Amino acid sequence: MVQAPRTVLITGGAGFIGANLADRLARAGHRVVVYDALSRPGVAANLAWLQASHPDRIDAVVADIRDADRLGACVADVDAVFHLAAQVAVTTSLTAPLTDFAVNLGGTLNLLEALRRRGGRVPLVFASTNKVYGDLYDVDLAPSGDAYLPSDPDVRRWGIGEDRRLDFHTPYGCSKGGADQYVLDYARSFGIPAVVMRMSCIYGPRQMGTEDQGWVAHFLISALEQRPISIYGDGRQVRDILHVADAVEAYRAAWAGIDRVAGRAFNLGGGPANAVSLRQVVAHIETLAGRSICASPTGAPATSATTSRTRAGSRPPSASRRSVRGARAWPTSPTG
Ligand SMILES: NC(=O)c1ccc[n+]([C@@H]2O[C@H](COP(=O)([O-])OP(=O)(O)OC[C@H]3O[C@@H](n4cnc5c(N)ncnc54)[C@H](O)[C@@H]3O)[C@@H](O)[C@H]2O)c1
Secondary structure, three states: OOOOOOOOEEOOOOHHHHHHHHHHHHHHEEEEEEOOOOOOOOOOHHHHHHHHHOOOOOEEEEOOOOHHHEEEEEEEOEEEEEEEOOOOOHHHHHHHHHHHHHHHHHHHHHHHHHHHOOOOOOOOEEEEEHHOOOOOOOOOOEEEEEEEEEOOHHHHHEEOOOOOOOOOOHHHHHHHHHHHHHHHHHHHHHHHHEEEEOEEEEEEEOOOOOOOHHHHHHHHHHHOOOOOOEEEEOEEEEEEEEEEHHHHHHHHHHOOOOHHHOOEEEEOOHHHHEEHHHHHHHHHHHHHHOOOOEEEEOOOOOOOOOOOOEEOOOOOOHHHHHHHHHHOOOOOOOOO
């Protein structure tokens, strides 16, 4: 996947996945424009790290995705766009749905319009979420040791495919799901070479994990700081996790193969083989930390038990194959 050096725009490029992607693209020789409002606490440190690591290849634009003029000016002279800027917390979307809508859906439309106005065929890779499939309550589960497993052997083997019906839950699910559909439609209606990556739980370095978003990092940070962890439900709920390095390779593969994958959506996760329950993650962190962690179940039901159990099934070209099998490594430091 060797590409000539290009100029690439990453919205949300100071965030967890964006910073890892920017670093990887800069290391591959590309010039990266990081467009980020730095609204997520802590991400300024990611930007400083990027600029220190690649002084000649990282340009920062500290601006909001809702600012259509600033965004349009940046889109004017780039060769590809990765759109990751978002309001990322379900909880925030429930307390501030208008902001969630304006950033996630309005911001995406600003970007799509800038690309449409510009004309030409500038590739776009969009960071969507497996939450577009809703709560998957109809998928029958049975407890098996420390985890729930799907009763249907096909679902157990392959997970949930992209042909699953869409079912947006929560304002975050609606705003991201709406953006996902707009991106696909701008590919269909206006020929923009755009691809959608519906991601499960991504984890790894540079993640500012909180209880609301980035739970693997949140668990790790809590354990390192000897703070208790709250687990909603009985902890057997399963999440499909993927290391950020594998997600980044899948993004690069999607860009490299854009002529083949434009107009399509892909589930991007570790696959059933890398699905873990919250209990299993806590046990693994206990092994890493060499001591037990105070992880207390709360009375809340395990409502989102299965939403992350997507597959990386019909994936873009070969690099993401590594993603399916490769989510074994754990970060030794959540911010390192
Ligand atoms: N991390 C995951 O497991 C996961 C799973 C599914 C989907 N996603 C999607 O991937 C993308 C990146 O997620 P992440 O985990 O890196 O989150 P993140 O919070 O670390 O990164 C998002 C970045 O967007 C920036 N941002 C927020 N609002 C902005 C605005 N109005 N204008 C400009 N920049 C703004 C933030 O400052 C932050 O740097 C998001 O679109 C998210 O919905 C992430």
